[in-house]
Amino acid sequence: MAKNELNKLAQEITQGQYKIQGKGTFKEEFVTCGGVDLKEIDFKTMASKRCSGLYFAGEILDIDGITGGFNFQSAWTTAWLAGNAIANSFPATARTV
């Protein structure tokens, strides 16, 4: 990714502003609708298919579950997958604690 694209992405992630359009599918506002398109994600690692070395987890993804723990579970599971994939992307010698 070019440096100017990386800067743009960092700026969007840290300072992006979004307009709320209305209520979500389940009419309860516990979770945001929209986010990173799931077609752009490798679900085995949560890595972006568009940007090497970029991983996503939780509510930033376009996942919008009914309340009752599904959104928590989605956040925890995607974070676990991404965390493991990031750790495994380093050589084994760099992973010793």
Ligand SMILES: Cc1cc2nc3c(=O)[nH]c(=O)nc-3n(C[C@H](O)[C@H](O)[C@H](O)COP(=O)(O)OP(=O)(O)OC[C@H]3O[C@@H](n4cnc5c(N)ncnc54)[C@H](O)[C@@H]3O)c2cc1C
């Ligand atoms: C009132 C309410 C009730 C809910 N009840 C339920 C429920 O019963 N069951 C359920 O499954 N889900 C529920 N949810 C949804 C659930 O809480 C979220 O889907 C889940 O917590 C998302 O996890 P996350 O880690 O992606 O994001 P978050 O938990 O929002 O964590 C994001 C973190 O990033 C930090 N952050 C933000 N910007 C920056 C920045 N620029 N730099 C550094 N840090 C930053 C924030 O401070 C925050 O700590 C509820 C949500 C709300 C608001």
